[in-house]
Amino acid sequence: MVGPVPGTARLLRLGMGAAAVGLLLIYNSADTTPTAESAAGPAAPPAVIAPFVPGAAKPGPAPTATGAPALNQSTPTRLRIPQIAVDAPFTELTLNATGQLNAPPPDDTNLVGWYKAGVTPGERGNAVVVGHVDTTKGPAVFLLLSRLTPGNKVEVTRADGTVAVFSVDSIETFAKNAFPDQKVYGETPDAQLRLITCGGVYDKQKRDYLDNVVVFAHLESTKKA
Template identity: 50%
Template sequence: MPAKQEYRDPANRPAAGRPPRRGLLGILVLPLVLVVLGLGLIHHSIRDTSPPAPTPVALVPDSSEAAPPAAPEPPAAPLAPETPEAAGDPALPPAEPQRITIPEIGVDAPFVPLAIGETGELDPPPHDDKNLVGWFEDGVTPGERGASIVVGHVDTRTGPAVFVHLNALRPGSTVDIHRKDGTVATFEVYAVETFSKADFPDERVYRDTPSAQLRLITCAGTYDRATRNYEDNLVVFARLDSTRDT
């Protein structure tokens, strides 16, 4: 069982960093107390910028007869796809999420779209609703290729909130996202990690991905009374495993 939460004034936002906007080359990064990303999109794919190796020069024998052609080299073995972003993973067209269900931890909650506010941070879900999650509406929708960002409170002034038991998920756990187009996207968790908000790995959490991925984010760690904020963020990493029609 997860440790008992100390419920505080959730004037905090559950994450650190900045999020990605649809249409640019990558995913933003935004500081959240609740969640996410930044205002501009950054393409995060890593490219080898080292200069190409010089082409070897074949020495021609001092003879009127041409040297026999060298035997062709065997083709290089193909590189294995990165885990967990294997080529050929399933993906869906855009469709707004309507409900998230995680029976393992008792989650069954509707979605509200979230946008980046005047401060440049992603606005959190309303603090007065304990059973509500938000998704970054300018990013990809859950099930599309890319990393979809979903955030929720761990607690409110009146008690535990929707993601209070998010830390109980483990690799192999599943998350269902019910979408407006009538499909259900089932994601399989492959990592659950806690990060300090002061050293949040924006690139790792918010970077663009070639496969359909999901990030669930909430607050964690010690509650700081001075800042009225939690010191850490809990992030659940998941990938699309299967889809079905409702």
């Protein structure tokens, strides 16, 4: 893996969205006892994201903007998803020395992370929010993420006093060894959101969940906090 790539933040601002974060392959690094939700075993603490791969998400045909007009930059402070009882604060995530995105702390199961050099939720582009499905301490914030359905609402409260309301478009599961970078991070003309966690079977030998669950959503409306 490589170190942080110069200009990553600028690339994110110029419409590549979360593409500058890379393939976003969340993985685990400890073999632990299974939980009720994941019979194959809970996520290990240090979930991280693969380094930026220049040109990995090349723009395709120009998409059509949908939903509400994009907002200005503003740091997210809280995530609410009523349908799965999520009400969690944000923490800012940074890249580590090898260019990977550090995960939210594993000792706090009700916390989501946002890459602070990336697009903020509500801005044009793809904003990425990452959360654990479970940790060694038990079920975590995104335990039920895969149970969302199209039309469900995701609310992100922002530091500027606005709430960006996203509508879920789809929920998909991808094998980590075949993660569709362009589909998840491709250029968008509007404000979109990607919620990502681990999923599928937990491979004890690899100490890794084999899949990622990705929720695709677009900005539907805004309101005051």
